[in-house]
Amino acid sequence: MAGIVGLLAFDKVWNISRFLYYSMIGLQHRGYASSGVVMLNQEMRSVTRDVSPEDLEFQLEGWAGIGYTGSRRGYPIHNDEVAIVVDGVLREPENFLKTFARDRERALEEAKGAFSLIAMTRDGEIVGYRDETGVRPLSLGGFGFDMGIIASEPVAMSVIGGDFRREVMPGEMVTISSLNVKSTQIKEPRKAYCSIEYVYQARIDSVVNESNVYETRVRIGEQLAEEKPIEADTVIGVPDTALPFAVGYSRKLGLQLDLGFTRTGSPIRTMLASDSFLKIVGVQLKLNPIKSAVFGKRVVLIDDSMVTGTTLKNTIMSLRRLGAKEVHVLIGSPKLISACPYGIEVPEDKELIAANLSEEEIAKVLGADSIHWLSLEGLSRAISKSTLCTGCMTKRYPKVI
Amino acid sequence: MKVLLVGDGAREHAMAEALASSPQGYRVYALSSYVNPGIREAVNRTGGEYTQGNINSREEVAKAIKRFNPDFGVVGPEDPLFHGVADEFRKNGIPVVGPNMAGAEIERSKVWMRQLMWKYRIDGRLRFRSFTSLEEASRFIVEYGGSVAVKPAEQVGGKGVKVVADIQAYLSNEKRRALSKSVDEIGSLVKNEVKIIIEEKVDGPEYTLHVLTDGHTFLPLPLAQDYKHAYQDGIGPETGGMGSVSGPGRLLPFINEEEYEKTLKIVQDTARAIGQETGESYRGFISGQMMLTELWGPTVIEFYSRMGDPETSAIIPRITSDFGYLLQLTAEERLTQAKLEVRMEPSVVRAVAPLGYPLRRDMATGKEISLDVKAMREKGCLVYFGSISYEGGKLVTKGSRALELVALGDFEESSRKLDGCIKMISANTELVYRTDIGRTLGEQVEKAEIVRYSYQNRIRRNSLGVSADWAPNGGLW
Ligand SMILES: Nc1ncnc2c1ncn2[C@@H]1O[C@H](COP(=O)(O)OP(=O)(O)OP(=O)(O)O)[C@@H](O)[C@H]1O
Ligand code: SF4
Ligand SMILES: [Mg+2]
Numbered sequence: 001m002a003g004i005v006g007l008l009a010f011d012k013v014w015n016i017s018r019f020l021y022y023s024m025i026g027l028q029h030r031g032y033a034s035s036g037v038v039m040l041n042q043e044m045r046s047v048t049r050d051v052s053p054e055d056l057e058f059q060l061e062g063w064a065g066i067g068y069t070g071s072r073r074g075y076p077i078h079n080d081e082v083a084i085v086v087d088g089v090l091r092e093p094e095n096f097l098k099t100f101a102r103d104r105e106r107a108l109e110e111a112k113g114a115f116s117l118i119a120m121t122r123d124g125e126i127v128g129y130r131d132e133t134g135v136r137p138l139s140l141g142g143f144g145f146d147m148g149i150i151a152s153e154p155v156a157m158s159v160i161g162g163d164f165r166r167e168v169m170p171g172e173m174v175t176i177s178s179l180n181v182k183s184t185q186i187k188e189p190r191k192a193y194c195s196i197e198y199v200y201q202a203r204i205d206s207v208v209n210e211s212n213v214y215e216t217r218v219r220i221g222e223q224l225a226e227e228k229p230i231e232a233d234t235v236i237g238v239p240d241t242a243l244p245f246a247v248g249y250s251r252k253l254g255l256q257l258d259l260g261f262t263r264t265g266s267p268i269r270t271m272l273a274s275d276s277f278l279k280i281v282g283v284q285l286k287l288n289p290i291k292s293a294v295f296g297k298r299v300v301l302i303d304d305s306m307v308t309g310t311t312l313k314n315t316i317m318s319l320r321r322l323g324a325k326e327v328h329v330l331i332g333s334p335k336l337i338s339a340c341p342y343g344i345e346v347p348e349d350k351e352l353i354a355a356n357l358s359e360e361e362i363a364k365v366l367g368a369d370s371i372h373w374l375s376l377e378g379l380s381r382a383i384s385k386s387t388l389c390t391g392c393m394t395k396r397y398p399k400v401i
Numbered sequence: 402m403k404v405l406l407v408g409d410g411a412r413e414h415a416m417a418e419a420l421a422s423s424p425q426g427y428r429v430y431a432l433s434s435y436v437n438p439g440i441r442e443a444v445n446r447t448g449g450e451y452t453q454g455n456i457n458s459r460e461e462v463a464k465a466i467k468r469f470n471p472d473f474g475v476v477g478p479e480d481p482l483f484h485g486v487a488d489e490f491r492k493n494g495i496p497v498v499g500p501n502m503a504g505a506e507i508e509r510s511k512v513w514m515r516q517l518m519w520k521y522r523i524d525g526r527l528r529f530r531s532f533t534s535l536e537e538a539s540r541f542i543v544e545y546g547g548s549v550a551v552k553p554a555e556q557v558g559g560k561g562v563k564v565v566a567d568i569q570a571y572l573s574n575e576k577r578r579a580l581s582k583s584v585d586e587i588g589s590l591v592k593n594e595v596k597i598i599i600e601e602k603v604d605g606p607e608y609t610l611h612v613l614t615d616g617h618t619f620l621p622l623p624l625a626q627d628y629k630h631a632y633q634d635g636i637g638p639e640t641g642g643m644g645s646v647s648g649p650g651r652l653l654p655f656i657n658e659e660e661y662e663k664t665l666k667i668v669q670d671t672a673r674a675i676g677q678e679t680g681e682s683y684r685g686f687i688s689g690q691m692m693l694t695e696l697w698g699p700t701v702i703e704f705y706s707r708m709g710d711p712e713t714s715a716i717i718p719r720i721t722s723d724f725g726y727l728l729q730l731t732a733e734e735r736l737t738q739a740k741l742e743v744r745m746e747p748s749v750v751r752a753v754a755p756l757g758y759p760l761r762r763d764m765a766t767g768k769e770i771s772l773d774v775k776a777m778r779e780k781g782c783l784v785y786f787g788s789i790s791y792e793g794g795k796l797v798t799k800g801s802r803a804l805e806l807v808a809l810g811d812f813e814e815s816s817r818k819l820d821g822c823i824k825m826i827s828a829n830t831e832l833v834y835r836t837d838i839g840r841t842l843g844e845q846v847e848k849a850e851i852v853r854y855s856y857q858n859r860i861r862r863n864s865l866g867v868s869a870d871w872a873p874n875g876g877l878w
Contacts, residue, residue: 010638010760013582142636144564145629146579165634179756179764180833181632 001201001344002070003027004085004138005151006118006126009063010178014146017060023149023156024053024067029203030087030152031070038076038083039065044122046076046083066120071345081122087152088115088136088343089401108173108186114342114399116168118150126150126176132187133399134170135194135342135389137208141165148176153206167210191387192398196344198383199333200241200304211383214244219382220332220374221248221302228372229253230328233297236260238315239287241304245332249302258293260301260319287315295323302330306362306373307346309353313366320367329363329371334379334393341401346392403449404729405469405495406431406440407456407486408477411752411787411805412710414439415717416475416728418785421447423725430469432456438796439786457484466493473497473732476685479556479707483509487685496732498613498686500706503679507671507687508706511598512554518701521674525667525691525701528868528878529600535588538597542584544872548602551583557590562639564602601868603694605852606655606845607702609712610664610689613727614672616682618736620727621665623651623719623743625712626845627690631759634837640759641802644838646812647715648747654842655849656693664691664699671704685731688712695855697866714785714805715750719743749815749839752787752802753823756831762800768830770796770803782822783807798830812839 005023007016020037028035036048039062047058053069068075068085076083077093081101090096091112100107100119108129116138119127128150130138141149143162151157154164168174171187193209194201198216202208221244234256237246250257264287299319303312316327335354340346349355353362354373363371380388391397404420404427406413414437420427421443429449431440434456444451450469454461457480466474466489474490476482476499483505490497499505506513518526531554532538542549551563563583588596607629611622625647631637646653652661672683688705708716717724722742730739757764774784788801796803806822808815816839823834859865870878 011583013586014579140634140636142630142634145562145637145639148632148636163635165636176632176636178760180831181634181636183633 001031002068002072002087003030003152004068004087004116004118005149005156006066006120006128007064007147007149008126008176009147011146012063014063015061016063016065016147017058019160020065020067021053022160023151024069026155026159027152028053028069030201033071034073035069036076037065037067038078038120040120040122040124044078044083046078048074048076064120064124064126066118066126082119084117084119086115086117089113089341090115090117091401105186113401116152124177128168128174129186130168130170130172132171132190133192134189134209135192137197137202138168139164139166140168140174148181150174150176153202153208155203155206164207192389193385193387194342194344195379195383195388195390196392201344204240204244216383217244218248221245222252223378223382224330224332224374225249225252227375227378228330230300232300232328234258234293235300235302236293238303239263242302242332245302249300249330259290260293261287261289264288289318289322291322294319297324298326299324300328300330302332305333305336306331306354307336308351309362309366316367326369329366329368331373333374334376335373336392338392338395340392341397403428403430403469403471405465405471405474406477407462407474407481409433409435409437409440409456410478410710411785412708412713413437413477414785415713416477417443419717420725420728423723425723425726425729427725430471432462432465435790435799437786438789438791441791456481459485459489462486462489463493466490466495471495473729475728477707479505479508479705482706498728498732500683500685501681503681504675504683505706507675507704509556510554511552511703512595514704515598517674517678518671521670523667523670523674524866525697525699526866527600527603527700529598530878531595532597533594535584535596538584538599541599544875545870545878547870550600550602551587552598553587553591554595554598555591555593603692603696603700605692605694606848607690607692608653608656609709610668610691611708611712611716612665612668612687613731613736614683614687615731615734615736616684617734619669620736620739620741622716623647624653624656624661625709625715626653627709627712628835628838632833633835638759642711643752643835645711645715645750646747646839647719649745651743655845660693660699664689667699667701693849693852695852696868698856711750711752711805714807715748718783718807718809719748746809747812747815748807748809749812749819751806751819751823751834751838753804753806753826753832753834754802755798755828756833758801758833765798766800768798768828770798770826770828772826777822777825780822781808781818812842816840
């Protein structure tokens with residue numbers, strides 16, 4: 001998974017390197033193991049390293065550029081003519097580059113994968129394309145009279161003082177140059193928005209897939225309350241993604257809401273940490289429970305998803321150590337039972353606890369008093385869209401690649 | 402009756418059309434710097450005459466007056482006003498729509514405008530500083546580093562304004578550097594001693610109120626909104642305007658009656674202040690280019706001494722009473738007799754420019770466009786010709802916005818009509834236009850709602866218009 005951004009200043013007096021830098025930091029919640037940029041001045045120059053964008057140092061100058069922050073190595077990729085960054089899965093990127101340089105529409109028509117991409121050409125165009133499923137987000141904005149911006153999420157624009165204009169539509173190509181902004185529909189949309197974007201991938205302050213993320217997550221919390229009302233003394237959410245779930249749940253049932261955790265260090269999503277030791281130490285280091293929020297109480301703990309369950313197990317254990325009388329677990333997404341072929345790092349079946357154990361067994365492993373996942377119907381009701389991808393929850397995938 | 406129209410753009414075409422179709426049966430004479438196909442048609446239809454020359458030259462205008470002996474005149478664009486073309490009409494005893502040079506100063510000098518507003522304590526004024534030296538201006542920007550608008554101290558053809566928000570402190574060095582660089586560029590465009598004006602930056606939806614005055618009576622027209630960004634979806638460099646909307650009624654969906662009245666008062670107060678300052682009453686159009694802000698509610702960005710372009714194309718087709726006659730009444734200082742009737746339904750205007758506008762005018766010049774005006778009218782679109790000339794049966798672009806297409810009807814319906822009509826234009830270059838105009842009113846309504854909370858709160862706290870900046874070395878500003 002990745003955050004991608006492209007920026008172009010209409011006037012060459014601008015050096016956009018810091019703008020690019022900060023907008024990438026704005027997107028690093030989408031993945032941060034590797035990051036890189038290509039900047040355009042007379043020619044294209046690139047820097048790519050296996051560090052988060054915060055730690056990516058680059059001294060390049062230029063009036064246009066593209067940036068990547070994500071879990072794959074080696075982006076941006078480029079040849080003399082074109083550079084691209086991709087969120088999602090694009091097969092044979094080198095071939096794609098070659099075709100794209102000659103005939104971009106054909107390249108996009110023939111491209112294999114499921115993705116959003118941003119390309120920059122040597123003659124000063126930024127091209128954004130979102131495949132016909134729209135499975136990965138992409139949006140369009142500007143900065144005053146000075147720049148055009150294409151990015152995974154609006155936050156890449158707002159952190160630098162720019163304005164979000166609209167989402168790029170599935171199948172649409174948007175081209176920004178100093179002389180025009182153009183939109184071309186390359187393919188008929190066959191919308192299949194990624195459910196996981198709503199549940200935890202996108203930022204709470206974002207607008208993605210035609211929805212306001214915060215509102216959607218509050219609705220998921222309310223939906224959980226309908227499906228599984230629990231008699232409890234307090235509701236807490238795992239920061240940051242699951243907080244709006246807790247807000248919606250407590251509001252609906254008139255239960256007290258508490259801030260159950262405080263954070264140590266920078267927000268690193270534990271689900272993504274590959275080393276399981278890091279995962280265990282990581283979460284304890286990062287999320288410290290607050291004793292007086294849970295002491296002597298029956299607690300509803302809400303999280304966004306469950307992969308191996310390790311993180312939750314540890315969290316529940318520490319809540320109990322601090323005096324929680326009961327811990328009921330609610331998950332703001334349906335069970336993850338299968339891998340994602342479209343670039344979100346949902347592990348394979350054998351690593352997914354929900355794909356292997358029954359609910360009862362899982363509750364036992366976690367040490368929870370009860371556990372409940374959001375139902376599939378509940379998910380689509382909360383998102384209020386029928387054009388969703390739910391592949392990792394149903395094994396029914398909208399696009400074969 | 403004979404009327405002499407000075408100017409050559411889409412605005413003048415719309416005016417020529419209004420005059421030509423007036424029941425008063427005017428004969429339209431015109432002076433343009435090139436042959437505008439639309440004005441040409443209006444002139445021919447009414448049995449007038451069309452002459453080419455420098456519209457900014459008092460001598461050439463005097464010659465045209467002598468030659469055509471008009472009963473009244475209409476000056477469309479600002480540049481001739483700045484050069485005293487309206488004065489020339491009046492000197493020859495011809496009533497005219499358009500202020501004298503002294504009055505047109507309200508548009509020509511942004512510094513004079515702001516000083517006037519402060520001197521007469523007119524609402525909707527912004528804090529500003531003016532600079533004779535570019536270094537000083539750059540230093541000021543670096544020192545205060547807040548959100549500012551940097552402009553040339555005078556009108557230099559709608560170019561050079563830089564607006565930068567600086568809420569994100571960590572970026573301020575980059576922004577300041579780009580700004581100071583462009584200060585040099587802006588300053589080089591200005592001939593006078595005072596080069597640069599820096600204003601506090603405000604935020605909110607923009608709109609324009611055009612007011613006709615004959616020096617005694619004020620007649621406000623329906624509001625219009627102009628879209629400044631060059632490209633699709635409100636992205637891109639600043640332009641003279643890539644389109645506009647007007648209505649429904651005399652308002653826009655995001656401006657209420659109270660704000661309309663308040664704006665009218667600001668414009669009237671300003672016209673009277675100009676009268677006091679210059680010793681002669683202001684006659685012609687005075688148009689407030691406004692922004693609804695949290696600081697003031699209606700706030701002045703600048704004044705036009707004429708009608709806005711492309712606002713004109715959105716407004717005139719919505720007027721069902723005789724607009725041509727309105728112009729005559731204004732010129733003859735009989736505006737009390739005027740009546741104005743406006744259609745309820747809104748309008749949407751979409752400008753069409755050749756690729757290259759606004760950053761590479763050379764690319765946008767000398768291209769050929771062809772279209773079938775009649776067929777487009779059947780599809781519900783009016784066409785006004787702008788920066789395009791009639792040369793030996795061909796339509797040749799002049800580097801700016803070549804056409805303005807207008808459709809009437811609710812915003813979405815109008816936009817759809819325009820989508821259809823744009824396809825009927827062919828050209829030997831790519832065309833630049835915006836399909837989002839008329840489709841983002843919802844966003845403007847929300848923006849207005851947000852600033853309305855704050856400025857109404859200011860009214861309650863009695864702090865309308867109060868703001869300040871501070872820097873360690875520069876002190877309070
Ligand atoms: N103080 C300000 N705060 C925020 N935005 C501003 C300010 N002043 C100007 N702007 C923005 O810049 C645009 C151009 O400014 P202004 O109208 O003063 O310049 P201009 O060159 O005379 O333009 P034009 O004649 O094309 O209207 C305005 O429409 C507005 O969007
Ligand atoms: S499979 Fe799951 S994670 Fe992948 S795109 Fe579909 S919903 Fe999103
Ligand atoms: Mg202006």
